[in-house]
Amino acid sequence: MFKKRDWLAILGVVVFFVMVLTGCGSEDSTGNADAGSDNDGSTEEPVELVFWDENAGPDRTPIWEKLIDEFQKEHTNIKVEYVGLSKDEAKSKLDASIAANDTPDVASLQSSWLPEFSIRGALLPLDDYFENSPLIDTINEGAIQFNKDIVQDGQLYGVPYTQNLDILWIRKDLFDKENMTAPETWDAFFDSVDKMTKNDIYGYTIRGGAGGSLQLQRLMYAYSGITEYIDENGKATVNDPKHAEFLNKYFDLYQKNTPKSDITNDYKEMVAGFDTGKVAILHHNIGSFGEHSKSLEADQFEAAPLPKSINGNYVAEGGNTIGISIFKNTEHPEEAFKLVEFLNNAASQSHWNQIVGQIPTNSEVLEEEWINEAQHIKVAFEVYDNPDTMLYQPPFYLPDYRSILDNKIDPAIQSVMSGEKTVEVFLDEWAEALEASNAKYKEAMQ
Amino acid sequence: MEIRLTLGQSKKKKHKFVKAPYLLLLPSFVMITALLFFPMLRIFYYSFQHYDISAPFYDDFAGIDNFVKIFTEDPLFIPSLVNSFKWVLSQVLLQLFFGMGIALLLNKDFKFRGLTRGLVFIPWAISGVLTSVIWSLMYNEHMGVFNDLLMKIGLINEPKAFLSSTTSAFVAVVIAELWRGIPFFAITLLASLQNISAELYEAAAMDGANRLTSFIYVTLPQLKRTIVLTTLLRTVWEFNNVDLLYNLTNGGPANSTMTYAMYIAKTAVHGSDFGYGSALTVIAFIILSIIAFLYLKISKFEEA
Numbered sequence: 001m002f003k004k005r006d007w008l009a010i011l012g013v014v015v016f017f018v019m020v021l022t023g024c025g026s027e028d029s030t031g032n033a034d035a036g037s038d039n040d041g042s043t044e045e046p047v048e049l050v051f052w053d054e055n056a057g058p059d060r061t062p063i064w065e066k067l068i069d070e071f072q073k074e075h076t077n078i079k080v081e082y083v084g085l086s087k088d089e090a091k092s093k094l095d096a097s098i099a100a101n102d103t104p105d106v107a108s109l110q111s112s113w114l115p116e117f118s119i120r121g122a123l124l125p126l127d128d129y130f131e132n133s134p135l136i137d138t139i140n141e142g143a144i145q146f147n148k149d150i151v152q153d154g155q156l157y158g159v160p161y162t163q164n165l166d167i168l169w170i171r172k173d174l175f176d177k178e179n180m181t182a183p184e185t186w187d188a189f190f191d192s193v194d195k196m197t198k199n200d201i202y203g204y205t206i207r208g209g210a211g212g213s214l215q216l217q218r219l220m221y222a223y224s225g226i227t228e229y230i231d232e233n234g235k236a237t238v239n240d241p242k243h244a245e246f247l248n249k250y251f252d253l254y255q256k257n258t259p260k261s262d263i264t265n266d267y268k269e270m271v272a273g274f275d276t277g278k279v280a281i282l283h284h285n286i287g288s289f290g291e292h293s294k295s296l297e298a299d300q301f302e303a304a305p306l307p308k309s310i311n312g313n314y315v316a317e318g319g320n321t322i323g324i325s326i327f328k329n330t331e332h333p334e335e336a337f338k339l340v341e342f343l344n345n346a347a348s349q350s351h352w353n354q355i356v357g358q359i360p361t362n363s364e365v366l367e368e369e370w371i372n373e374a375q376h377i378k379v380a381f382e383v384y385d386n387p388d389t390m391l392y393q394p395p396f397y398l399p400d401y402r403s404i405l406d407n408k409i410d411p412a413i414q415s416v417m418s419g420e421k422t423v424e425v426f427l428d429e430w431a432e433a434l435e436a437s438n439a440k441y442k443e444a445m446q
Numbered sequence: 447m448e449i450r451l452t453l454g455q456s457k458k459k460k461h462k463f464v465k466a467p468y469l470l471l472l473p474s475f476v477m478i479t480a481l482l483f484f485p486m487l488r489i490f491y492y493s494f495q496h497y498d499i500s501a502p503f504y505d506d507f508a509g510i511d512n513f514v515k516i517f518t519e520d521p522l523f524i525p526s527l528v529n530s531f532k533w534v535l536s537q538v539l540l541q542l543f544f545g546m547g548i549a550l551l552l553n554k555d556f557k558f559r560g561l562t563r564g565l566v567f568i569p570w571a572i573s574g575v576l577t578s579v580i581w582s583l584m585y586n587e588h589m590g591v592f593n594d595l596l597m598k599i600g601l602i603n604e605p606k607a608f609l610s611s612t613t614s615a616f617v618a619v620v621i622a623e624l625w626r627g628i629p630f631f632a633i634t635l636l637a638s639l640q641n642i643s644a645e646l647y648e649a650a651a652m653d654g655a656n657r658l659t660s661f662i663y664v665t666l667p668q669l670k671r672t673i674v675l676t677t678l679l680r681t682v683w684e685f686n687n688v689d690l691l692y693n694l695t696n697g698g699p700a701n702s703t704m705t706y707a708m709y710i711a712k713t714a715v716h717g718s719d720f721g722y723g724s725a726l727t728v729i730a731f732i733i734l735s736i737i738a739f740l741y742l743k744i745s746k747f748e749e750a
Contacts (some may be wrong), residue, residue, distance in 0.1 A: 095718045099499035120502060208610075210696060261587040261607035263699045264615075278588060399501035403717045414700040418612050444503050 047335045048079045052094070052107040054322070056084025059290055063352050064108075071342045078335050080106075088210065091402060098122045103327035105336045111147055111321045114158050115397040118151045124326040125155040129337045135159060135344055140361040143321050150319060150396050152445075158323030161344050161352065163359040165316060165380045166218045166306055169274060169282040169292065173300045174201065182304035186223055189281075189307055190249060196280035197257040204253055205270050205279040208263040208417050213409035213430075215283060217394070218306070218317050220246055225309030227392045234442070236434040239427035242310065247416075247423040254417050263417045274301075285320075286376045289357025303376035305383050314383045318391035321361065359384075395434065398441055404433045486731075493728045497721035505721075512725035522701060522709055523726075527733075529616070530685055530706040536620050537627060537684045538677050544624070545631020552632065553639045563636075570629035578693030581622040585609050585694075612702040615695050619703055623690050631676060638672040639665070674745045681741070682734055706730060 053064050061084050068080045083104065085093050091113065097103045098120055109117070117123050130136055130144075143160045151157055168189075170182045174196065183189040193203035207215050217238065221227075224242035231237065254262060259273060271288055273279040275295035282288075283306070292301050309315045324343050326336045342348060346364035353360040354370050359380050371377055383389055395401050409430055415421040496508045516523050552563050569577070584591050587607040596602045608618040642665065650660045666673075686707045691697065697704035697712065704712075710730065714723025 092715055092718060095500045099502070116500060120500075209698065259587055259607070260605075261610040263607070263610045264695060273588075276588075399498070399504075400717070403500070403719075407712055407717050411698060411701050411704075414698050418700050420612070420700055440504070 046077050046079065047332045048081065049106055049330075049332060049336055049339060050081045050083060050104040051339065052090075052104040053082065053084045054090035054094070054108050054110060055087045057086070060356065063355055067343060067348050067351065070348075071339060074342070075335070075338060078338065080339065101329065103329050105330040105332060106324060106326055106339050108161075108322055109158055109325045111150070111158060111160060111319045111323055112394070112396040112402075114147060114323075114325070115151050116399050117325075118153065118155070118157045119397070119399075122327055122329075123157040124328045124330065124333060124336075125153075125157060126159060126326065126337070126340070127156045129333075129340075130156055130159065133337070133341055135341060135362075138346070138362045138364055139344060140363065143361050146318060146321070147323065150393065152397065158325040159340055159344050160321035160323035160361045161349050162322050162356070163361055163380075163384075164285045164287050164320045164322075165359070165383060166215070166222070166283065166285045166320075167376065167379055168304045168306060169284060169288065170302050170304050171274065171277065171280045171300065172302045174277065174280045182302065184304075184307055186246075186307045186310070190253075193253055193257045193281060200278065202259055202273070202279050203257040204281045204283075205265060205273050206250075206254055206258050206262040206417070207265050207267070207270055207283075208254075208414055209266040209269070210406070210410060211267060212265075212413045213405040216247075216409075216413065217405075219250065219283065221309075221317065221392050222306040222315050223309060225311035225313065225315050225390070227315060227390045229392055229394050230434065230438055234435055234438050236431040236438075238434065239424075239431040244423050244427055247427070251416055251423065263414050286380050287356055287358050289374075289376050290355060293357070303379040305379055313388035313390060314386055315390050315392060316383060318393045319396060395438060398434070398437045400437050401434075404430075404437060408433055489724045489727050489731075492721050492724035495721045495724075497724070498719045500718040508721060512722050513729075515722070516725060516729065522704060525701060526704045526706045526709040529702075529704060532616070533620070533687075533705050534681055534684045537623055537687075538680050540620075540624055541627040541631050541680065542673070542677060544628045546635055548628065548632040549635035549639055552636050566632060567629045569626045570633070572626070574626075574689030575693060577622065577626050578690055581618075581625075581690075582609065582694055585618055609695055610699055612699050615699060615703050619691055619694050622694065623684075623687070626690070627680070627684075630680065634672055634676050635669060638669050642668045670745075674742070678738060678741055681737065685730070685734060 051064075051068065053060065056064075061082075064082055064084075068082055072078065072080060094103075094107070094109075094113070094117070098117065103122060114123070139159060140163070143163060144156065147158050147160060148154050148156050168182065175181065175192075178195060180192060180195065183192045195203070197203035206212075220238070220243040221229075223246040224240060226237050226240055226242070228237055237243075259265075259278070261269065265273075267284070267288075270279075270282060270284065271291050274282040275292055286303060289303075305314060306316075324340045326333060326340065330336050343352075344362060346362050349360040349362040350365045350368055350370075353365070357374070357376060359377060360366065360371075365371065398404075412421065412426050412429060416423060416426045493512055494508055494510070496504055496506050496511070498504055548566055552559065552566065556562075572580075583589070585608040587593065587605045587610070590605075590608075592608065593602070593605040597605070606614070608614050646664050646668070647660055650664050655663065685705075687705075688708050688711055691703055691705060691708055692711070695703040697708050706726070707730070710723055710726045713726060714720050717723070
């Protein structure tokens with residue numbers, strides 16, 4: 001049988017493979033770079049930070065790479081590794097990294113994710129850093145307060161660098177041909193869609209595929225004027241009769257005024273339809289400005305606010321911002337916050353938002369010329385600065401809020417569009433899913 | 447007595463424990479245990495847990511809750527399973543049929559046979575994502591080649607959105623996957639066809655067999671082992687296939703192309719519910735194991 005020497009050999013082989021499988025021990029997070037000096041001239045230990053971008057792609061990745069490059073020039077002892085995540089995969093990748101306790105140091109995160117990530121103890125509170133930073137005087141106070149309000153402990157977990165707003169994109173050239181202007185009421189919206197549908201052109205395009213439910217709820221609340229998503233008794237308002245009234249009209253547009261393929265339409269297909277002149281009106285946000293401006297001349301398209309609600313005021317979804325957060329696991333919180341500060345300074349925010357076409361949160365940027373010249377930004381300010389504008393707040397705190405929308409409501413939209421389900425049943429199922437999730441959450445938190 | 451002793455000693459010598467093979471097998475054993483058995487056991491473990499990585503405060507022991515929910519409440523369990531069976535049956539049977547036809551053709555001598563063989567096998571070498579892009583463009587409502595052709599020959603009056611109808615989407619994706627899967631059968635069957643002795647066909651011809659009877663009584667029995675193995679492998683692969691469906695329809699419209707494997711991926715990966723996703727996976731594992739066992743028994747694979 002086996003002798004002692006054989007057992008040692010077996011043990012050696014096992015240890016070798018275990019080491020291979022586990023990656024041969026821990027990684028030195030400080031990297032091997034030579035010690036550098038900061039821009040203040042002091043020599044500091046070299047530090048390596050990992051930064052995750054939640055919406056990487058050919059348009060946005062180069063912006064981040066440029067900003068990171070400039071940051072590294074300014075802070076020669078800090079090396080930043082950029083990791084781009086695709087929009088559709090980002091949330092699940094972040095979830096997995098938190099579960100595995102293997103998070104990045106810094107990340108760009110949608111504000112709606114902050115409640116969930118903070119409850120899971122993944123994020124570093126930034127209150128102390130922020131209060132001692134010059135950012136406190138420049139970053140939009142409302143956006144900062146909103147990020148504090150949506151999390152359970154009222155702390156700051158993300159510094160927003162950009163703000164978005166859902167609008168209507170209008171093919172101005174097609175509207176001009178028909179002597180029409182952008183609709184200002186919901187009746188005018190349905191009327192315009194109908195009038196613009198002729199020959200090979202569709203008046204509108206519906207997002208029936210991934211992400212459709214998010215856009216749909218923004219339209220529903222903009223129409224109804226309701227500002228409470230789930231009331232104090234845990235009753236959801238998505239199945240309010242006003243929403244059913246709106247959706248019945250809205251889904252009647254399908255195939256009559258929209259392409260048949262809208263039932264599986266994703267962002268790319270929607271934008272392609274608009275940019276190629278097949279579609280006259282597109283509902284998206286100001287962030288698709290960059291896409292349209294690549295394909296169209298400036299005078300061919302324009303932004304218009306979503307019409308005012310039946311109560312007569314603008315109603316938009318709150319928390320439509322993206323910010324920079326630091327994960328609790330970071331070994332270099334000071335350096336990580338330097339990156340947060342850099343990415344939120346006026347120059348960085350200006351660069352990022354001008355290319356992408358969204359609203360900066362840094363007040364110094366708001367004075368810049370491009371802001372005053374950008375028609376779509378003016379439209380966004382017209383809505384946000386209107387004293388009657390109300391923001392509703394979806395239940396971002398529910399851990400399965402996005403999962404319900406993505407995996408239950410998105411396919412259900414297709415059931416409505418294909419005639420398999422009525423609008424009323426669809427909205428009731430939506431409300432039931434949210435109410436059940438809310439009740440489970442409240443019980444767990446008690 | 448002396449002879450017996452010699453025999454006994456010889457027998458003992460033959461069964462002497464040899465260590466070297468075990469030592470050489472050990473790395474493979476460690477790798478398989480770590481990379482295959484350990485994750486499998488974890489899936490069985492998680493299937494009895496409430497384990498949602500986006501909501502750790504809900505996590506606890508679930509007992510058989512996940513399985514009860516699947517069989518009693520889950521509105522997608524049966525439809526996705528039915529879609530998977532439809533998908534696997536249509537893919538395996540059609541791929542085998544067309545793959546056999548192509549293999550028989552390529553087994554004949556003709557000019558440019560080498561080039562034709564190379565061209566036929568190209569779809570197998572193309573990645574799933576690229577295949578999805580090619581087919582989504584061809585099916586496109588506004589600029590797709592299918593709509594253009596069908597309108598030119600007068601079969602349709604207006605463009606069709608092939609991937610956007612609950613009735614046509616499944617068939618459209620089946621055709622796309624068929625294009626990619628046929629070469630697999632063609633390659634493996636062609637390799638087996640080339641190993642069939644010409645003498646068998648000569649003997650069959652002398653017994654009065656025509657082409658059809660030669661195919662039935664010579665070719666098919668000789669290919670039986672390959673056919674059983676490839677169809678079994680393909681059944682498992684197609685059951686677990688996600689890429690083309692995910693990229694072309696994402697399970698839609700209205701879950702009409704949602705197969706069981708895709709439902710698992712959406713529940714566990716996108717929904718972060720690894721407990722429930724693991725329970726679905728355990729059921730898939732049991733179903734596939736039963737299918738494989740029955741298939742090998744019925745086809746008498748061991749005797750082939």
